[in-house]
Amino acid sequence: MMVEAKLLLQTCEAVKQLYGQEVKPETIGLEKTNKEITGDFTIVVFTLLRISRKSPEATATEIGTFLKKNMPEISEFNVIKGFLNLVLTDHYWINFIAKNSLRIDFGFHKQRHERPVVLEYSSPNTNKPLHLGHIRNNLLGFSLAEILKANGHKVVKVNLVNDRGIHICKSMLAYTKWGDGETPGSTGMKGDHFIGRFYVLFNKQYKSEIHDLMEKGLTEEEAERQAPLIIEAQEVLRKWEAKDQDTINLWKTMNGWAYEGFDETYQRLGVDFDKIYYESETYLLGKKLVMEGLETGGLFKKEDGSVWADLKEEGLDEKLLLRADGTSVYMTQDLGTAQLRYDDYHPATMIYVVGNEQNYHFDVLKKILVKLGKKFASHIYHLSYGMVELPQGKMKSREGTVVDADDLMDEMLGTAEATTRELGKANEFSKEDADKLFNTIGLGALKYFILKVDPKKNMLFDPKESIDFNGNTGPFMQYTYARIQSLLTKALDAGYRYEETDISAQVSLVLLEKETIKRLYLFQEAVSLAGKEMNPSIIANYVFDLAKGFNQFYQELPVLKEEDKSKVLLRLSITAFVGRIIQTSMNLLGIQVPARM
RNA sequence: GGCCCCGUAGUUCAAUGGAUAGAACGGAAGUUUCCUAAACUUUAAAUGCAGGUUCGAUUCCUGCCGGGGCUACCA
Numbered sequence: 214m215m216v217e218a219k220l221l222l223q224t225c226e227a228v229k230q231l232y233g234q235e236v237k238p239e240t241i242g243l244e245k246t247n248k249e250i251t252g253d254f255t256i257v258v259f260t261l262l263r264i265s266r267k268s269p270e271a272t273a274t275e276i277g278t279f280l281k282k283n284m285p286e287i288s289e290f291n292v293i294k295g296f297l298n299l300v301l302t303d304h305y306w307i308n309f310i311a312k313n314s315l316r317i318d319f320g321f322h323k324q325r326h327e328r329p330v331v332l333e334y335s336s337p338n339t340n341k342p343l344h345l346g347h348i349r350n351n352l353l354g355f356s357l358a359e360i361l362k363a364n365g366h367k368v369v370k371v372n373l374v375n376d377r378g379i380h381i382c383k384s385m386l387a388y389t390k391w392g393d394g395e396t397p398g399s400t401g402m403k404g405d406h407f408i409g410r411f412y413v414l415f416n417k418q419y420k421s422e423i424h425d426l427m428e429k430g431l432t433e434e435e436a437e438r439q440a441p442l443i444i445e446a447q448e449v450l451r452k453w454e455a456k457d458q459d460t461i462n463l464w465k466t467m468n469g470w471a472y473e474g475f476d477e478t479y480q481r482l483g484v485d486f487d488k489i490y491y492e493s494e495t496y497l498l499g500k501k502l503v504m505e506g507l508e509t510g511g512l513f514k515k516e517d518g519s520v521w522a523d524l525k526e527e528g529l530d531e532k533l534l535l536r537a538d539g540t541s542v543y544m545t546q547d548l549g550t551a552q553l554r555y556d557d558y559h560p561a562t563m564i565y566v567v568g569n570e571q572n573y574h575f576d577v578l579k580k581i582l583v584k585l586g587k588k589f590a591s592h593i594y595h596l597s598y599g600m601v602e603l604p605q606g607k608m609k610s611r612e613g614t615v616v617d618a619d620d621l622m623d624e625m626l627g628t629a630e631a632t633t634r635e636l637g638k639a640n641e642f643s644k645e646d647a648d649k650l651f652n653t654i655g656l657g658a659l660k661y662f663i664l665k666v667d668p669k670k671n672m673l674f675d676p677k678e679s680i681d682f683n684g685n686t687g688p689f690m691q692y693t694y695a696r697i698q699s700l701l702t703k704a705l706d707a708g709y710r711y712e713e714t715d716i717s718a719q720v721s722l723v724l725l726e727k728e729t730i731k732r733l734y735l736f737q738e739a740v741s742l743a744g745k746e747m748n749p750s751i752i753a754n755y756v757f758d759l760a761k762g763f764n765q766f767y768q769e770l771p772v773l774k775e776e777d778k779s780k781v782l783l784r785l786s787i788t789a790f791v792g793r794i795i796q797t798s799m800n801l802l803g804i805q806v807p808a809r810m
Numbered sequence: 811g812g813c814c815c816c817g818u819a820g821u822u823c824a825a826u827g828g829a830u831a832g833a834a835c836g837g838a839a840g841u842u843u844c845c846u847a848a849a850c851u852u853u854a855a856a857u858g859c860a861g862g863u864u865c866g867a868u869u870c871c872u873g874c875c876g877g878g879g880c881u882a883c884c885a
Contacts, residue, residue, distance in 0.1 A: 247829060257828060259865060296829060536883045543885050573880050682848055684834040692848050700845050768850045
């Protein structure tokens with residue numbers, strides 16, 4: 214049992230014996246002791262005052278006395294106002310290291326036999342390449358999957374590709390008109406970038422048509438509807454839905470180019486999926502669900518034949534689900550996808566990693582599913598993450614202010630290489646090892662930069678200021694790890710078998726040893742909290758605190774140069790444990806650590 | 811207009827209702843005959859404004875100010 218759980222139970226027992234009242238453990242305020250104050254854990258007794266009917270100091274002292282008497286782990290306590298600060302024995306912490314430093318599953322939960330979590334992330338459109346917003350999405354999704362697995366969940370990672378719709382037809386039309394028979398192969402361009410070019414081209418020409426029409430006296434709205442290009446694009450969509458062979462062939466070819474491009478980006482980014490859904494394959498199921506809803510009365514039809522959900526009673530508005538011409542909209546597809554996913558896996562939870570601009574969409578989605586009588590609606594969780602903003606505001610593809618995913622990774626690798634060479638760190642590396650290192654560091658910096666921020670919050674990215682490699686950064690953790698590996702190698706060379714030595718007989722710890730051990734202890738809590746909150750930044754902040762603390766330990770305490778051999782072994786155990794937990798934490802974020810840097 | 815989210819050092823980020831609001835970058839000053847200085851130490855610097863609830867509020871509630879998002883027969 215973790216010592217904290219025991220503390221809570223014993224505190225309840227103390228309250229019962231001292232004041233004659235039963236209290237639940239979750240009502241006790243238990244925290245880590247602030248760093249300026251002596252103590253390991255602190256019980257805040259203010260909430261117990263109405264039970265004890267005594268002063269905060271008296272209550273804390275009485276409970277402290279009881280705990281010290283009944284828990285051998287406690288060596289002493291002190292009381293400041295209503296705060297009962299408990300100090301655990303050095304023996305407890307030494308034993309903690311002895312018992313856990315070699316456990317490969319430390320902090321992880323065994324996989325429970327239960328239904329899986331289906332986790333959707335990435336969700337690209339096939340008409341343009343991935344950008345910085347997608348990077349945040351992909352990193353969050355991948356990391357969250359790792360964190361959930363660490364918490365004992367079975368996770369199915371799924372991607373939902375938006376491969377159909379008017380926007381896709383726009384790039385197809387532009388390619389037909391101005392493609393000149395070029396291909397990604399003939400131009401040497403990555404497939405998704407190649408297609409993105411035509412999407413941009415369409416919008417440019419379309420805009421100019423609107424401009425011309427408005428010069429002739431049309432309103433903006435009229436011009437947007439009457440521009441020849443949009444009418445042609447709609448015609449392409451109509452043909453697609455009618456399964457016109459040429460249109461389908463072009464669609465398949467162009468989507469194929471996009472997928473090749475995406476695969477390359479995913480691979481570089483280090484993310485993957487267990488299953489890929491395509492909206493072109495789910496929208497028909499959505500339509501079917503809507504028709505069923507119409508029969509059971511959950512939905513209704515308007516005079517023009519369009520089908521709607523009335524959500525006014527739920528505090529929202531009416532929502533269109535099928536157009537008068539019978540074609541489906543985004544929501545229709547999402548209904549189908551949700552059903553399909555449920556049928557495929559019968560998941561306990563369905564998580565969607567999707568930006569907060571779609572909060573309303575998911576509100577509506579859940580409410581419509583309820584109207585359709587789908588019980589799984591209550592198991593849908595929208596992991597709503599904040600926008601990545603640039604100094605000038607939101608990224609807008611039409612205004613050319615997007616930060617492209619591939620470009621950004623290139624840049625990070627370049628910076629990693631330049632910085633590493635400047636420091637002379639890769640001089641003895643082979644070309645292959647050096648490239649691998651630059652990749653590890655560059656991506657590590659990027660991933661950590663993004664994941665250390667609370668997902669719910671918007672974050673700012675300034676392309677002009679390259680991502681830092683010093684301070685609270687990915688490379689900081691990587692460097693700490695590499696130094697640890699170097700030290701451990703030297704230890705083995707010197708004949709220290711720290712992994713095979715029992716250190717539990719040691720009796721005392723110096724402050725930095727104890728603080729480092731306490732940080733290791735906290736890994737367990739970081740993992741479960743990150744899983745519960747679905748928040749990778751908890752792991753990021755944790756591992757920074759661990760690495761930062763270890764660097765102090767490393768700076769102030771000799772390890773191999775310590776004269777007391779048993780101290781050397783204890784410190785090596787701590788050091789090795791820190792290295793492992795840094796690596797594990799970083800892996801939970803989808804970040805690799807190098808053995809040397 | 812309506813609904814939702816966010817305002818913390820110069821900047822980017824932390825802080826399950828708890829003690830003197832923490833880091834990093836940038837600024838200032840230091841540490842290398844010593845296990846990797848991508849490190850470490852010291853230092854200046856912040857809760858938008860006004861109320862309320864509470865023993866205690868950055869955190870919860872109300873109003874105001876400022877920023878963002880959504881409010882499509884787009885996705």
